[in-house]
Amino acid sequence: MTLAFYFRDRGLLLLWLPVYFTLSHAALGQPVGAGDIAFQSTVAGHYEVRFDSQPKPIVINQIQSWVMSVRTGDGLCVKGAEITVVGGMPEHNHGFPTAPLVRPGANDCEYLVEGLRFHMSGRWEMSFNIKAGAKTDTLMVSLDL
């Protein structure tokens, strides 16, 4: 297309670059993309959670399970926790298309999040409620798919 357009675009791009970098830095540690949701802390800081999604990167329209490992701040396994998960897309005002469940996994640290499915691209918010002994805490996960 026309040269005028080419330059206009370029100009815009240059103008936006600093803004873009500021924004993307400010957003660091906020929502994560389809690639990685490796490590997160719970709201009150009781637990640290690591995820391993299957498949990786996370895809839409496919039922999937994630391995979730839960430790205390000082790295000890959190055994026998009761974990529930709810979530959805606030922008579209709907929840998960499935009813995922969390059950104990292969070792004391691990739990299996089964029956997850994302049926649209966009921002997903998930909330894991983790109850172990007397300590209940919440993990918020934002995903951009």
Place this chain on the structure above:
Amino acid sequence: MSNSDRLMALIAVGILLSAGYFLLDDPSDQPWTPDEEKTLESLWIGNLSQPPIDSSNAVATNINAAKLGHKLFFDPRLSVNGLVSCAICHQPSRHFSDGMAKGFAIGEAQRNTPSIVGTAYSPWFYWDGRKDSLWAQALAPLEHEDEHGGNRMAYIHFISGDEVYRPMYQELFGDLPDISDPVRFPANAAPGDNPEWNKAWQAMAAADQESITRAFTNLGKSIAAYEMLLVPQPSRFDHYVETELINDASTQESLFSPNEKMGLRLFIGKAGCINCHNGPLLTNNEFHNTGLVNSAGEIPDKGRVEGERLVRADPFNCAGRYSDSAVNDCAELRFMRSGVDLIGAMRTPSLRNLEGTAPYMHKGQMKQLSEVLDHYNRAPEAMIGHNEAEPLGLNDLELRQLEDFLNTLNGPVLTPIL
């Protein structure tokens, strides 16, 4: 130059100038951004892998099962009157749909006949998803009084007595039950609405019922193996995406008109179609209420709330005893959700090959794509449940552009060679 000539020249210059202005600002000429390119690629048929293997069907990818299923699919002898095959409603020339608002064989079906090209990718079948496998689905029309109208006992008599089918079946599934005793195995019997056949069925020994039902499910599993091969073919849109991926701008320009390109822009952007019509089949295979009116004189269709209840109770579901899966394999069924937002929700259809699959929607409510687009643009309140879609506020040109884009998604009909 006469005055009128001068006027004409002025007008011509004016038109050229304003055309130039519009061209300059024509967003259809903007290149796709890297993010948009990713989105286009996500819709590309090249990203369509093999259909997921159905663990509930041990012969899902067996070529001999597909051969048997292919024959069964087109055989009208699998019906009470010898006239109805699956293919009279799922016609290959119409991408396996039938061109009618609602399917019709012996009687009228409750809903529109969907194309079954690419359906093997879905975890759920029927508009309301009341079946969770292709084989379980295939059994239903065979015994439905408005469709094939037959019964499982009669079908097993037919297969046993047929010189072509019998060896094909036995090679795949082992011996057919010995049904030579007419007292144990009457000519017609099946559980269900036909009182005579139901009575005959209830009189049969449980073990005999079991062996007949099992053989019947094997017919469904063979038909399913054939349906696994019904995959969509590349469309002009797919070639367009390919030119984007290899940066071939000049070929790309010749493939789409500016309106088609704008339509695609709307589809993945402002119009929000891609929220539900995503992936290479342009469907998320999920359930959504999009606020359609019901057929005249009918109560509104409950959709997925009913489908969810039915599939849970279905003896042929993935967790049932005719399934070849371990129960733990049945993730879709185990983690299935219910909820009020599923009232009036239907499964999102693929948008490939719309040219051959009108009329549209679950009751065939709309004959033309322009009606569909007008519906989305208005997003009326649902008659039952809640319409998820919001009014779009598109103008007439934009609606036409969307329609033009949808028409780039047509591909040739595939008839697998077996």
